[in-house]
Amino acid sequence: MADLTPRTPCAGLLPFRAGDVRLTEVDAGRITSLMPGPEQAAALDAALRDAHGLGWPDPGRAALGEDAAVVWTGMDQGMLMGPAPDATLSAHAALTDQSDAWAVVELSGEAGPAVLARLVPVDLRPLAFPVGAVARTLIGHMHAGVLRTGPATLRLLAFRSMAGTLVQELRGAMEGVAARHGLDGAGSSR
CATH class of the missing domain: 3.30.70.1520 (Heterotetrameric sarcosine oxidase)
Incomplete structure (x- = not known):
């Protein structure tokens, strides 16, 4: 018989940490x-x-x-x-x-805007994009929304069907920023 256990959009893909940046799936309710x-x-x-x-x-x-x-x-x-x-x-x-239509993830850490600068054509630094700011934009080639929820926290929303691609793009950018800055912990799932 088929297993019909519900799964979140990013099940098995997150959490992920590279340097001081952490990517987690969010239950947005x-x-x-x-x-x-x-x-x-x-x-x-x-x-x-x-x-x-x-x-x-x-x-x-x-x-x-x-x-x-x-x-x-x-x-x-x-x-x-x-x-x-x-x-x-x-x-x-x-x-x-x-x-059920959305994958919601949270990118936290001071280098979050540097990670997203590789993928998002919007200035997401805290002075330009303060808490409560929202942008409809692209993350890589995917239509998405970006919401700043805290000084070092960005919430990202993409279509559920693109969850795997979203995580793959973000992980690659996170690893690149961590490697550029010589930070330990690049590419760990914790």
């Missing part, structure tokens, strides 16, 4: 696409604040909370990450569960 209806952005903002304590983010930004985030993903588009959406949100936006 439920991921719900939010698309406000015409003239509904303000009402959705109020409903999000009432239900989840976070408002609708400005373009290129995310509202970050303890157990939830509302992340801008494009014009009149965002994602609620963490909890299931409160039922009141559906009066103001189209809601779509996308939890």
Whole structure:
């Protein structure tokens, strides 16, 4: 009989460390696409604040909370990450569960921006890309999202079908940066 045990997108691929940079898979909880209806952005903002304590983010930004985030993903588009959406949100936006569609990883360490400089055409250094900043961009040749969640932490979202390629690209860049800087621990899975 077939084994139908669910697997995460990066199962068996992570964690990985090279130098001072660590790559781990993140359980982002439920991921719900939010698309406000015409003239509904303000009402959705109020409903999000009432239900989840976070408002609708400005373009290129995310509202970050303890157990939830509302992340801008494009014009009149965002994602609620963490909890299931409160039922009141559906009066103001189209809601779509996308939890199984995404691979979510976290790159942590001071050299994280140097690693991503090899793959991402966006300046991700903390002064240019502060906590709460979001970019829809490319990681290598893959469409992806990048979110800064802390001073030395970047969360990366790519399509689940590209999880293996995402990890392979990031591992190669991590090893390259670690080797360039002569750091110990290049290429360890810990």
